[in-house]
Structures are given as structure tokens and as C-alpha cells.
């Protein structure tokens with residue numbers, strides 16, 4: 001392993017991804033059972049709001065539930081008010097000058113400590129994700145590993161950003177450029193990667209020298225509260241961040257509109273992202289900047305299966321991408337676009353593959369799929385299934401799964417036209433539309449027929465077709481001969497085109513620029 005070191009920096013090994021556990025050994029399984037038990041023992045606890053170090057309670061509470069068994073309350077959280085949202089921004093604004101002047105190496109050290117603490121508590125975090133987000137064990141471990149990766153990666157990137165490349169030197173001048181933090185950031189994560197995405201956006205903003213107000217998703221506030229514990233233990237000053245659970249429309253709008261908010265880092269749906277972008281664009285009284293909005297939004301991701309593909313690996317790639325975490329990844333494959341020459345064979349193999357997928361409580365390791373996140377999601381997904389049944393031919397699934405949890409069978413609907421709703425609209429559940437293409441060019445044309453442009457994959461052995469896909473498939477993350485989910489920090493900088501967002505490329509070398517502004521300084525040498 002190579003290392004970078006200077007007099008001021010900690011000795012730091014080159015970044016490498018945190019290994020994801022497959023829980024294949026008896027010891028690993030046993031350790032995870034213990035972690036689940038320990039987390040279950042904490043169900044139903046009360047969590048306070050954290051406003052720049054002050055713990056506050058409110059009468060109005062938010063309950064997060066176990067989607068596998070919704071009568072289990074995972075955590076009870078005080079809901080922030082508009083007034084508390086204002087206080088949180090003011091407090092972050094007041095502390096910003098001190099935090100931004102803290103040496104980069106100190107902030108980096110805290111972030112590395114946060115990574116180490118999450119690593120120490122990995123199985124516990126896994127267990128919270130199993131119970132609050134309905135993730136299966138490996139999916140939960142992937143989320144926690146990614147959170148560790150973000151902390152480790154952005155720590156290293158911040159050291160790099162603190163020493164920009166030298167500039168051209170004008171005769172008689174000393175010319176340089178430095179990166180400064182922006183100010184107060186509002187961090188708004190989704191529930192589907194409730195640790196990784198929240199930790200990623202928060203840690204990038206903090207290590208760059210900004211102060212933040214985190215507004216977690218109402219479905220996963222306990223995971224956010226546990227992450228806040230880590231930040232404090234890692235040494236981040238209590239005044240450098242606030243954690244405010246509560247309604248997006250009540251406190252979200254207040255946080256976004258506040259004149260002292262300098263930027264918003266949002267990951268979530270298209271509609272909420274556009275709403276935030278619109279609110280942020282309107283200057284408020286006393287506001288002296290244009291707010292920056294980093295908005296990573298939805299997807300309608302396609303996998304193209306060419307007639308010259310390895311069909312078995314294409315079927316596996318589609319299965320994993322469409323039904324891993326119940327299809328609730330922004331990168332999930334929701335459209336399979338298949339060459340007519342192999343269409344029927346592909347469908348047969350896909351149907352056989354789907355029949356082997358097990359659905360049930362995510363705490364039971366035998367289940368490949370757990371529940372969808374909440375009752376509203378279940379309702380909306382099943383409505384789309386009914387729409388899909390009219391728009392095409394049901395091949396597999398088509399209804400809810402057994403049990404009290406929010407289970408839905410993995411569903412495949414074939415012969416879907418590109419004008420169909422289930423071809424165009426993000427469903428965010430285990431529903432796959434399959435569409436027949438005349439040939440490869442037609443398949444790419446169909447894949448691009450979307451307002452989104454997040455991920456996509458192509459299965460083909462033909463180098464000319466692969467080249468064409470590289471040039472013409474308009475997505476932020478293109479995968480060739482592999483699934484379209486599972487982006488790895490450092491290897492697959494993540495973010496989409498068009499209505500999928502601002503293409504900020506989380507986990508990539510440019511990401512921290514979203515949280516910084518460059519100042520150019522020319523000094524005449526006298």
C-alpha cells in the first residue's frame with residue numbers, strides 16, 4: 001500500500017474500500033444475531049433533537065417503524081418546529097467562522113475517527129438498518145461499508161484540496177488559488193441509504209469546513225441519531241452540526257429558505273428536489289449569496305440486453321439490479337430492454353430466476369428481499385403493478401407478499417411500450433418492465449427515452465456495440481457487462497444527468513468542490 005505523508009498530515013494509507021460481509025461463516029452469523037438482539041433491546045427509545053449541542057424535546061413525536069413488522073416501534077423522535085429550524089441555522093451560522101478556521105488536518109482527523117467508530121460498531125449499524133430501513137443483512141452491511149468509505153475517501157480528498165495545483169506565475173507576482181468553505185449547509189438525505197448518503201453528504205460538508213443542519217428522513221431518524229453520536233464521539237464540536245427530525249414540508253422549507261443557509265445538499269425524489277431548487281433560487285431578505293443546490297434525484301434505470309450477450313450473466317445482472325433491496329435503489333434497474341432475437345429466452349430465464357427469490361422479514365438471513373419502506377410506498381407500488389398489468393403481460397409476481405410487513409413480490413411485466421407509465425415513471429419498488437427492441441441501436445434509443453439519466457448497463461460481447469453504448473447511452477453511471485447497482489466509492493463516482501440531478505459525483509475526486517469556493521490571490525512582489 002502506498003502512503004502520503006508530510007510534516008503536518010497524519011500518515012495515511014491509500015484509500016481502499018471497506019469489505020462488505022457476506023455473513024457466510026457461522027461466527028459472522030452468530031455475531032450478527034447478537035447485534036440484532038442488542039438493537040431490539042433498544043426499540044422504542046426516545047431521541048431528542050440536537051440543536052448545536054443542546055438536546056431538546058418536543059411534544060410532537062415521530063415514530064419510526066420496523067417495515068418487516070410495523071407494530072414494532074424502532075425509535076420515537078421529537079419533531080423539530082419551524083422555530084427550532086431557524087435556531088439551528090442561526091447557531092450553525094454563528095459557529096461557522098470558528099469551524100472554517102479549524103486546521104484542515106484537525107477536521108480530517110475527526111472524520112477518520114468517525115470512520116473508525118462506525119467500523120467498530122459495524123454490526124450494530126447493520127442491525128439498525130435491518131430494522132429501520134428493512135435491509136437484508138448484506139444490503140445493510142453494504143450501506144454501512146459505504147458510509148465508512150465516504151468518510152475515509154473525503155478525508156483524503158480534503159487533504160488534496162487543501163493543496164491545489166500551482167498556478168501559472170505572472171512575472172513579479174505570487175499567484176495562488178485556495179479553496180474556502182461556503183457556510184451553513186442543509187443536509188437532506190433519503191431513507192434508502194439512510195446511513196451512507198447521510199454520512200456522505202454530511203462528512204463532505206463538514207470536512208470542507210462548513211457547518212450543517214441535518215434533516216433526516218422521517219422513515220429512518222434513529223440511524224441518523226446513531227450517526228450523530230458517532231460525530232460527537234469523533235470530536236466534531238457539538239456546535240458544528242444540528243440534527244433535526246421532522247416533517248420535510250414544515251422544517252425542510254424553513255431550512256431551505258433561511259437567508260443564512262448557503263447551500264443545500266439533497267438526495268431524494270425528483271419532485272422534492274425540484275421544489276427545493278425553486279425555493280432556494282428565490283433570494284430572501286438579508287441574503288447576500290446565490291444558494292448552491294446539490295440535488296441528486298430519481299432514476300428510471302435501464303439494462304440493455306443485446307443478442308450477443310452472455311444471457312445467463314445478463315439475467316443475473318437484471319435480477320440483482322431490479323430486486324436487490326426490493327428495487328428501492330435510485331440505481332435499480334426498472335427497465336430491461338432486450339433484443340427481439342433473444343427476448344423469449346431471456347424472459348424464460350428471468351422468470352425462473354425470479355421464482356427463486358425469497359421475500360420476508362429482513363432480519364431472517366434466508367430472505368433475498370425484505371419489505372418496502374412503509375405503508376404508503378406499498379400502496380403506491382401495488383397501484384403501479386395494477387397499471388402495469390394493463391400496460392403489458394404479467395410474467396412474475398403481481399401482488400403483495402405474505403405477512404404483516406410491507407412485502408411485495410418481485411414483479412416482472414413484459415411487452416411494455418416506451419410510452420407506458422411503468423416505462424417512464426419511477427416506481428421505486430420491485431417492479432421490472434421488460435421491453436422488446438428491434439436491434440441494438442433501437443435498444444439504446446429506448447434506454448435514452450427517459451427524463452432521467454442516472455445509471456444504465458449494457459450486456460454485449462460485441463466491442464462495436466460496447467463502444468456505441470459508451471458514446472450514446474446518456475447516463476451518469478454506465479456499466480458494461482455487469483449490474484447497474486452497487487457503485488463503489490472511489491471507483492464509480494456517482495450522480496446522474498437530466499432529472500436525475502446535478503451530477504455531483506458522490507465518492508469521486510470532484511465531489512468536495514460542491515462544498516467549497518475558490519479564491520484566487522495575486523500578490524505583487526515588492
Ligand code: NAD
Pocket residue numbers: 188189190191192193197215216217218247248249250251252253256267268269270272273275276296297298299329330331426428454494495496500501
Ligand atoms: P423524498 O424526496 O421523498 O425525500 C427525501 C428527503 O427530503 C427526506 O428527508 C424528506 O423528509 C425530505 N423532504 C421532503 N419534503 C421536503 C421539503 N419540502 N423540503 C425539504 N426536505 C424535504 O425521497 P425518499 O422517498 O426519501 O427517497 C427516494 C428517492 O430518492 C427516489 O426518488 C430515489 O431515486 C432518490 N435517490 C436518489 C439517489 C441519487 O444519488 N440520485 C440516491 C438515493 C435515492
